[in-house]
Amino acid sequence: MAMLHTVNKSPFERNTLNTCLDMAKSGASVLLIEDGVFGALKNTSASDKVSKAMEGITFYVLGPDLAARGMTEDQVIDGIKVIDYDGFVDLTTEHDNFQAWL
Amino acid sequence: MAEPWEDEVEGPVKKFMFVNRKAPYGTIYALESLEVVLITAAFDQDVSLVFSDDGVYQIKKGQNTDGIGMKNFSPTYRALEGYDIEKLYVDKESLEERGLTEDDLLVEVEVMSRAQIADLMDEQDVVMSF
Numbered sequence: 001m002a003m004l005h006t007v008n009k010s011p012f013e014r015n016t017l018n019t020c021l022d023m024a025k026s027g028a029s030v031l032l033i034e035d036g037v038f039g040a041l042k043n044t045s046a047s048d049k050v051s052k053a054m055e056g057i058t059f060y061v062l063g064p065d066l067a068a069r070g071m072t073e074d075q076v077i078d079g080i081k082v083i084d085y086d087g088f089v090d091l092t093t094e095h096d097n098f099q100a101w102l
Numbered sequence: 103m104a105e106p107w108e109d110e111v112e113g114p115v116k117k118f119m120f121v122n123r124k125a126p127y128g129t130i131y132a133l134e135s136l137e138v139v140l141i142t143a144a145f146d147q148d149v150s151l152v153f154s155d156d157g158v159y160q161i162k163k164g165q166n167t168d169g170i171g172m173k174n175f176s177p178t179y180r181a182l183e184g185y186d187i188e189k190l191y192v193d194k195e196s197l198e199e200r201g202l203t204e205d206d207l208l209v210e211v212e213v214m215s216r217a218q219i220a221d222l223m224d225e226q227d228v229v230m231s232f
Binding site: 008009010012013034035038041042043044045047063064065067068069070071072084 | 124125126127128129155159162163164165166167168169170172174176200201206208
């Protein structure tokens with residue numbers, strides 16, 4: 001059963017992303033939204049952990065939240081898919097269940 | 103005739119430091135800090151701003167909030183100079199942790215070590231944390 005996880009907190013301020021990645025099973029998807037989008041960026045102290053987790057987990061990041069924070073797609077870790085709100089809706093329908101980490 | 107509240111109030115000038123440690127938009131802290139900074143400047147106080155931790159994201163260039171239905175308040179940081187707020191300090195370590203450099207910032211700042219910021223903090227009359 002594939003689960004969709006959303007993370008909305010910055011990895012530099014909370015340990016939400018860390019715990020999510022430790023508990024997300026192989027085959028799950030993680031969508032980074034709001035301040036969670038900082039976890040999708042290259043060359044940060046959080047990048048390595050995300051890159052490693054990409055072996056079993058599919059990552060998405062919400063484009064409008066990236067743009068609001070002055071970030072562009074080329075600053076996103078390769079392999080993380082940038083999606084819009086329609087894509088967010090699609091993800092919720094494609095997964096069996098949903099965990100919103102707060 | 104000038105109303106009483108329009109009179110120039112002579113009073114002591116205090117040193118106010120605003121410590122900004124939160125990313126914009128995800129919480130209200132960044133915007134609220136900016137409001138209080140402007141109020142403090144209106145009272146002709148000595149104002150300095152520190153950006154550390156996720157607070158450095160407040161002054162990241164290229165913010166576009168069209169997609170999230172919130173006001174982009176980042177241009178206001180560029181207007182602070184017009185209110186004689188020119189002491190903007192950024193924590194070097196926080197920039198590095200996030201893969202950012204001074205070139206990524208939308209306003210002129212002084213990048214400092216934590217030790218330097220600590221010294222400045224020590225000189226203040228009032229420190230407000232957001």
